[in-house]
Amino acid sequence: xxxxxxxxxxxxxxxxxxxxxxxxxxxxxxxxxxxxxxxxxxxxxxxxxxxxxxxxxxxxxxxxxxxxxxxxxxxxxxxxxxxxxxxxxxxxxxxxxxxxxxxxxxxxxxxxxxxxxxxxxxxxxxxxxxxxxxxxxxxxxxxxxxxxxxxxxxxxxxxxxxxxxxxxxxxxxxxxxxxxxxxxxxxxxxxxxxxxxxxxxxxxxxxxxxxxxxxxxxxxxxxxxxxxxxxxxxxxxxxxxxxxxxxxxxxxxxxxxxxxxxxxxxxxxxxxxxxxxxxxxxxxxxxxxxxxxxxxxxxxxxxxxxxxxxxxxxxxxxxxxxxxxxxxxxxxxxxxxxxxxxxxxxxxxxxxxxxxxxxxxxxxxxxxxxxxxxxxxxxxxxxxxxxxxxxxxxxxxxxxxxxxxxxxxxxxxxxxxxxxxxxxxxxxxxxxxxxxxxxxxxxxxxxxxxxxxxxxxxxxxxxxxxxxxxxxxxxxxxxxxxxxxxxxxxx
Ligand SMILES: Cc1cc2nc3c(=O)[nH]c(=O)nc-3n(C[C@H](O)[C@H](O)[C@H](O)COP(=O)(O)OP(=O)(O)OC[C@H]3O[C@@H](n4cnc5c(N)ncnc54)[C@H](O)[C@@H]3O)c2cc1C
Numbered sequence: 001x002x003x004x005x006x007x008x009x010x011x012x013x014x015x016x017x018x019x020x021x022x023x024x025x026x027x028x029x030x031x032x033x034x035x036x037x038x039x040x041x042x043x044x045x046x047x048x049x050x051x052x053x054x055x056x057x058x059x060x061x062x063x064x065x066x067x068x069x070x071x072x073x074x075x076x077x078x079x080x081x082x083x084x085x086x087x088x089x090x091x092x093x094x095x096x097x098x099x100x101x102x103x104x105x106x107x108x109x110x111x112x113x114x115x116x117x118x119x120x121x122x123x124x125x126x127x128x129x130x131x132x133x134x135x136x137x138x139x140x141x142x143x144x145x146x147x148x149x150x151x152x153x154x155x156x157x158x159x160x161x162x163x164x165x166x167x168x169x170x171x172x173x174x175x176x177x178x179x180x181x182x183x184x185x186x187x188x189x190x191x192x193x194x195x196x197x198x199x200x201x202x203x204x205x206x207x208x209x210x211x212x213x214x215x216x217x218x219x220x221x222x223x224x225x226x227x228x229x230x231x232x233x234x235x236x237x238x239x240x241x242x243x244x245x246x247x248x249x250x251x252x253x254x255x256x257x258x259x260x261x262x263x264x265x266x267x268x269x270x271x272x273x274x275x276x277x278x279x280x281x282x283x284x285x286x287x288x289x290x291x292x293x294x295x296x297x298x299x300x301x302x303x304x305x306x307x308x309x310x311x312x313x314x315x316x317x318x319x320x321x322x323x324x325x326x327x328x329x330x331x332x333x334x335x336x337x338x339x340x341x342x343x344x345x346x347x348x349x350x351x352x353x354x355x356x357x358x359x360x361x362x363x364x365x366x367x368x369x370x371x372x373x374x375x376x377x378x379x380x381x382x383x384x385x386x387x388x389x390x391x392x393x394x395x396x397x398x399x400x401x402x403x404x405x406x407x408x409x410x411x412x413x414x415x416x417x418x419x420x421x422x423x424x425x426x427x428x429x430x431x432x433x434x435x436x437x438x439x440x441x442x443x444x445x446x447x448x449x450x451x452x453x454x455x456x457x458x459x460x461x462x463x464x465x466x467x468x469x470x471x472x473x474x475x476x477x478x479x480x481x482x483x484x485x486x487x488x489x490x491x
Contacts, residue, residue: 007033007236009448010221012208012250014038015048016183016434017242017427019190020093020441026198028445028452028461034200035234036191037223039207039246039329044187046244046327047430050308051271052394054318057179058435059087061141062115062288065300067131075131077138084140086436089468091179092481093438094186095488096465102193106489109186111307115178116156116287118170120378124290125171132173139475146173159282160303163381177482178286179491180307183434210253211239211424219424238448241426245326245397248338251426256419261402262428263343265350265410266335267361268321268328269393272376274314276387280305283314287379292360303379316376318393320364328395343400349407350400357410399428414440422447438466 009025011018014036022034040046047053060066060080067080094110097103119128125148135141147153148171154161156174164170194200205227214220219239224231241247241254248264274280288302306313324335331337339347351358367375369390376383403409411429414436418425425444442462445453452458462469467481485491 006218007035007234009034009238009240010219010234010236011036011240011242012211012221013046013241013243013246014040014043014187014191014202014204015046015242015244016044016187016190016437017244017441018240019043019187019194020437021240021242021444022194022200023190023198024441024445024465025449025452026194026200027465028449028458030198034194034198035236036194036200036202037206037208037221038202038204039226041204043191043202044184046329047394047396048183048187048244048434049394050182050184050306051391052328053183053434054302054304054315054393055181055183055306055308056115056286056302056304056435057087057091057110057181058083058432059115059178060084061144061175061178062117062173062286062302063300064117064119064128064131064288064290067134069127069130073130075127075134077131077134077141080135081138081140083432083436085468085473086432086439088478088482088485089442089466090435090438091485091489092466092468095485097190097193098488102197103189109182109189110489110491111180112176112491113178113180113305113307114156114174114176114285116172116174116285118153118157118160118172118287118289120168120170120289122169125169128171128173135173139478141175143177144173144175147171157283157285157287157303159279160287160379172287177486177491180286180305181434182308185309208243208250211241211250213255237423239424240444240448241424244430245328245330245334245395247426247428248397248399249326249334251417251428252338252340254424254426256424258417258419259426260342261346261408262415262417263347263350263400263408264326264335264338264397264428265347265400266323266326267396267398268323268325269318269396270321270372271315271317271319271391271393272372272388273391274316274387275389277312279387280312280314289379301375301379303376315391316379316388319367319372319375320361322361322365323395325395326397328392330395343402343408346400346402346408349403350410353406353408354410394430396430397428416440416443416447418444418447422450442466442469 060083132146326334399411414429
């Protein structure tokens with residue numbers, strides 16, 4: 001292990017977040033010295049791995065949790081506009097990499113798959129129609145289609161219409177421009193560019209154990225080589241904790257006031273994956289339904305076409321489970337280690353004020369294979385047990401934050417925690433996740449390296465890489481960039 005070498009930036013964890021940040025930094029200032037430290041032996045093995053997430057390009061085209069209905073019955077699309085803008089920002093950056101010849105084949109990570117919302121029952125159908133009306137008025141979503149007709153749904157997702165009776169009240173919407181993502185492949189290619197073009201390497205099998213202030217400005221990153229057991233320290237001016245589920249445990253060791261009161265609750269995930277290619281080939285869609293009342297947003301059931309390593313797959317889920325680990329390859333002591341005097345009030349507050357969530361998790365954990373198949377049969381009436389198998393998905397750590405009134409609040413989005421001077425930043429939470437990695441890492445860049453984002457040269461470069469950067473997104477700009485990006489990414 002290299003000892004006491006000065007770095008400008010150390011990224012903890014080799015997932016999509018560190019890959020994106022490190023590459024942006026090197027593209028803006030190639031002479032900065034960047035190191036990525038990873039406890040496993042390859043990149044993208046935790047949440048960013050293709051099978052560990054759902055591979056949805058979250059763009060608010062089909063996910064109903066981004067368009068809540070208020071008490072007067074109005075559907076609010078503000079959050080949806082935000083998510084859609086963020087995903088287009090990511091697509092712009094990825095298309096820049098393709099146009100520059102740094103990524104050869106866009107099909108290796110992005111495939112067009114139409115996005116649908118599908119609901120049952122009159123009230124839900126009425127809500128979906130209201131959402132359609134609101135979407136029709138906005139240029140980001142005006143290509144939306146809506147139907148209550150079984151015949152149309154038969155055209156959109158025939159597999160789901162087998163065995164339906166005429167008295168079932170259903171509605172669906174569709175936006176053609178949806179995408180299916182292989183974030184694992186994308187992450188591996190980002191690290192490839194870092195190594196080949198910028199000589200920036202990942203230090204594998206090395207776990208960051210602690211991060212302490214050193215002298216006046218630098219951070220001392222303490223790590224252990226997990227193969228040899230040898231310990232060492234490395235100095236860096238900036239640190240980014242992009243350790244996925246492992247971020248919270250590291251943040252808690254960093255001596256900054258901003259970390260206080262944060263806690264986390266691990267939720268593991270499982271999918272049903274189709275083993276029968278004849279069935280898989282009959283579906284070409286991502287179909288998202290509605291979460292049950294009181295269920296968390298990440299519980300929204302969906303039936304997804306996936307493309308993983310050149311093969312078409314069909315996946316249903318997610319089902320939540322409980323494991324005290326914070327990473328899929330983590331330790332059973334993770335949850336226990338994360339509880340301390342600072343965050344006990346937040347943890348208790350969240351537990352006490354979210355009893356429906358606790359009930360949901362207990363019910364999910366108690367589900368048998370047959371129960372899960374019954375959930376799938378809401379989507380596919382004639383699904384047979386022998387055609388499906390369970391697969392373990394990635395581990396999420398839901399962030400718990402101090403709350404003045406309830407002790408603690410549960411956060412379903414991503415949280416960027418940083419020191420006042422921006423020299424250490426940490427990403428907590430996993431939703432909407434990889435889809436919005438470019439916007440989130442641009443936020444980190446602004447905090448940690450303001451000189452790179454505010455200089456004339458930096459601004460000019462960022463506008464080439466990400467045309468939405470710091471711009472009001474008008475209809476004309478949106479449509480122009482969407483067309484350009486779609487061509488480059490072959491969508
Ligand atoms: C079930 C599920 C479904 C999801 N579906 C979607 C989806 O459809 N669309 C979407 O956009 N996003 C989705 N997400 C979210 C998305 O997967 C994550 O937001 C994203 O992959 C996080 O990337 P990351 O780089 O932060 O973390 P990770 O990919 O988890 O990488 C963190 C890395 O840090 C390493 N590490 C941890 N601790 C240490 C340490 N102390 N020292 C060194 N290395 C360390 C880990 O080994 C790991 O390699 C989903 C997530 C889950 C779990």
